[in-house]
Amino acid sequence: MKSNPTLFIVGATGYIGASLLANANKVGSTIGTSSSGGEDLLPLRLDAPAGFDYGKIRSGDVVLLTAAISAPDICAHDYNRARNVNVTGTSDFIQSAIDRGARVIFFSSDTVYGEHEDEFDETTACSPAGEYAEMKRELEQRFLGMELFKTIRLSYVFSQEDKFSRYLIGCTERNEEAELFHPFFRAIVHREDVIQGALALATRWNEVPEQIINFGGPQVLSRVDFAECLREAHLYELRFKVTEPSKDFFKNRPQIIAMTSPVFARLLGRQPRTLNEAARFEFTSLSDNSRFS
Numbered sequence: 001m002k003s004n005p006t007l008f009i010v011g012a013t014g015y016i017g018a019s020l021l022a023n024a025n026k027v028g029s030t031i032g033t034s035s036s037g038g039e040d041l042l043p044l045r046l047d048a049p050a051g052f053d054y055g056k057i058r059s060g061d062v063v064l065l066t067a068a069i070s071a072p073d074i075c076a077h078d079y080n081r082a083r084n085v086n087v088t089g090t091s092d093f094i095q096s097a098i099d100r101g102a103r104v105i106f107f108s109s110d111t112v113y114g115e116h117e118d119e120f121d122e123t124t125a126c127s128p129a130g131e132y133a134e135m136k137r138e139l140e141q142r143f144l145g146m147e148l149f150k151t152i153r154l155s156y157v158f159s160q161e162d163k164f165s166r167y168l169i170g171c172t173e174r175n176e177e178a179e180l181f182h183p184f185f186r187a188i189v190h191r192e193d194v195i196q197g198a199l200a201l202a203t204r205w206n207e208v209p210e211q212i213i214n215f216g217g218p219q220v221l222s223r224v225d226f227a228e229c230l231r232e233a234h235l236y237e238l239r240f241k242v243t244e245p246s247k248d249f250f251k252n253r254p255q256i257i258a259m260t261s262p263v264f265a266r267l268l269g270r271q272p273r274t275l276n277e278a279a280r281f282e283f284t285s286l287s288d289n290s291r292f293s
Contacts, residue, residue, distance in 0.1 A: 011067025059101025130252030187216030214261035233279035
């Protein structure tokens, strides 16, 4: 690996990509992409990857590929468009990057494993649940075995800005009772840990022989557990009630994915944060005049 690789953050305006871009310059030269470009970002549309300027990518660079159509329901209901982005276009882009000698870190999903009530690690066979998971798994299978490809399988990624946290924060601000689907369990992982782990993988590629790394937290928690953690940490006035999801909800989402990983902790040099620890970390960054301080 060249001593000073450029890190390409694909999907640099997204939930994970934007945070990666903000932190990647601490470890090396960084270039971000978005579908429209602008604001110092290169344009890259994964539904038309042939239009990308591959001359920017050099041997030894690292591509962190976070972009995708990730909503399970969209992947199910607008299958052809989602597949064109998530499989066809993304595969073409990855192959072109690898052909130029770049290393690719692909951001995948714990849903490729399917339903798992008992704890499991990276050695467990996949049984994708839903079209989104099937697309992620198909792409992985195209490149696993190539030395320039690694895949990160993400559990639910927590921060103040994740979709469910924003919902709980909004309900608290409006003094509304939140509705929580149950049962629905994930190994919730802090976004800060995801960023640290991904950048460690990018910069220490040759020290990590594994091609598949599960990025999950140390506890498998329900949405009720999630809400209680945030209420204890900061959303003291949060009220919620438990509701059972419709059967359609679980067509594209496993109820329980009890994912673990010995590799993730090794990348971090510590155990990943618990949700309680992550919530305290997130909410202590709020200004003192927040209504929930």
